[in-house]
Amino acid sequence: MSLSAFATCPPGFEPQLALDLARLGLTGTPEPGGVRFKGELPEIAHANRGLRSASRVLVRLGMPFYARSFEELVERAARLPWGRFLTTSTPIALRVTCHASRLYHSDAVAERILAALTTHFGAEPVQGVFDEDRGGDAQLIVVRLNDDECTVSVDSSGAHLHRRGYRLATAKAPLRETLAAAMLLSSGWDGRAPLVDPFCGSGTIPIEAALLASGRAPNAVRPLPLVRWPCASGIDLRPEIPIETAPPETPFIVASDRNAGAMEAARANAERAGVSRWITFHQHSVSDAAPLPGVGWVVTNPPYGQRLDGPDLRNLYARFGAVLRERFAGWSAAVLAGDAALIRQTRLGLTPRWSGDNGGIAVSLYQGVINPGG
Numbered sequence: 001m002s003l004s005a006f007a008t009c010p011p012g013f014e015p016q017l018a019l020d021l022a023r024l025g026l027t028g029t030p031e032p033g034g035v036r037f038k039g040e041l042p043e044i045a046h047a048n049r050g051l052r053s054a055s056r057v058l059v060r061l062g063m064p065f066y067a068r069s070f071e072e073l074v075e076r077a078a079r080l081p082w083g084r085f086l087t088t089s090t091p092i093a094l095r096v097t098c099h100a101s102r103l104y105h106s107d108a109v110a111e112r113i114l115a116a117l118t119t120h121f122g123a124e125p126v127q128g129v130f131d132e133d134r135g136g137d138a139q140l141i142v143v144r145l146n147d148d149e150c151t152v153s154v155d156s157s158g159a160h161l162h163r164r165g166y167r168l169a170t171a172k173a174p175l176r177e178t179l180a181a182a183m184l185l186s187s188g189w190d191g192r193a194p195l196v197d198p199f200c201g202s203g204t205i206p207i208e209a210a211l212l213a214s215g216r217a218p219n220a221v222r223p224l225p226l227v228r229w230p231c232a233s234g235i236d237l238r239p240e241i242p243i244e245t246a247p248p249e250t251p252f253i254v255a256s257d258r259n260a261g262a263m264e265a266a267r268a269n270a271e272r273a274g275v276s277r278w279i280t281f282h283q284h285s286v287s288d289a290a291p292l293p294g295v296g297w298v299v300t301n302p303p304y305g306q307r308l309d310g311p312d313l314r315n316l317y318a319r320f321g322a323v324l325r326e327r328f329a330g331w332s333a334a335v336l337a338g339d340a341a342l343i344r345q346t347r348l349g350l351t352p353r354w355s356g357d358n359g360g361i362a363v364s365l366y367q368g369v370i371n372p373g374g
């Protein structure tokens with residue numbers, strides 16, 4: 001049974017997510033907020049386990065329909081093929097958004113969807129708890145009304161896909177794992193050349209880099225709600241044996257930060273992710289950053305103001321730029337930052353590749369090849 005799926009991501013990251021899907025052999029069409037693709041259940045399970053930059057994967061329940069009144073909504077929603085995804089005992093949680101529609105009150109729409117479920121199953125649905133970040137016991141159902149058109153989807157991921165399970169220790173202003181992966185995927189890094197993150201914090205970029213280089217699925221072992229769907233009965237949805245590519249034998253990723261607590265967190269997280277053998281950790285300031293032999297990539301996320309205060313950020317960016325020009329000539333740089341004026345302080349001539357949202361802060365990825373002359 002081919003299903004219509006939608007891998008979601010924060011606005012701005014759709015092109016990276018489309019590349020991410022393509023790496024799994026799935027073709028998708030970017031739409032605002034994600035990428036739409038078609039797949040059988042095993043492919044949807046594979047996307048959940050293998051996508052590095054998606055927030056979650058939703059599966060559309062039936063076809064979208066027009067609902068300009070509550071009567072129309074209940075009548076049409078009751079005809080959706082709910083039984084493929086739920087039983088009468090499945091606890092559910094609803095998330096409703098309404099945009100430019102006659103039915104604009106999301107709580108009232110949620111009430112009518114519950115009424116539609118009661119009509120469909122002949123019994124009131126059991127309501128449960130679902131947390132966007134952590135998941136929960138309930139099956140999340142997402143209802144979107146857009147220009148009077150109602151689309152109902154079921155969530156196949158559970159906890160947000162950035163929750164890989166390794167980052168139990170955090171430092172200040174950690175980057176979402178999915179965003180770190182999107183940076184790496186679009187940086188052009190080949191997974192073989194040396195990679196340095198001189199502002200590594202809790203180690204998210206170096207760890208995601210090592211997972212990418214070793215070909216490991218980032219969510220290989222997470223529980224997926226889709227295995228409980230009635231339509232999954234009898235289908236083998238166990239994880240495929242991970243394809244491990246062979247990264248270099250020696251550590252080829254450097255993680256450094258001036259903060260001792262951050263370095264402790266980075267080491268512990270890398271250990272938990274099973275990738276510490278590829279990463280060298282140093283506690284020092286960016287002024288002491290040094291390249292590895294060869295030509296590689298600096299992929300990093302320096303402090304950017306709103307979330308970290310303290311030192312003079314303009315001086316810090318100027319120093320960072322000077323260090324790269326002195327010691328990393330010929331390397332490529334991919335720097336995530338919230339402020340173009342700070343990036344100009346580096347005098348590296350980096351240009352914005354894409355912009356998106358990181359926890360409510362607008363950020364851009366600036367890229368370029370480091371030239372000693374700036």
Ligand SMILES: C[S@@+](CC[C@H](N)C(=O)[O-])C[C@H]1O[C@@H](n2cnc3c(N)ncnc32)[C@H](O)[C@@H]1O
Pocket residue numbers: 171172173174175176198199200201202203204205256257258259262284285286287301302303304308316
């Ligand atoms: C935005 S955070 C990086 C977050 C990281 N990507 C993560 O996921 O946890 C910036 C980091 O820069 C570090 N930092 C600030 N000034 C520094 C300096 N002069 N040299 C090295 N690290 C510095 C901070 O300790 C902080 O961990």
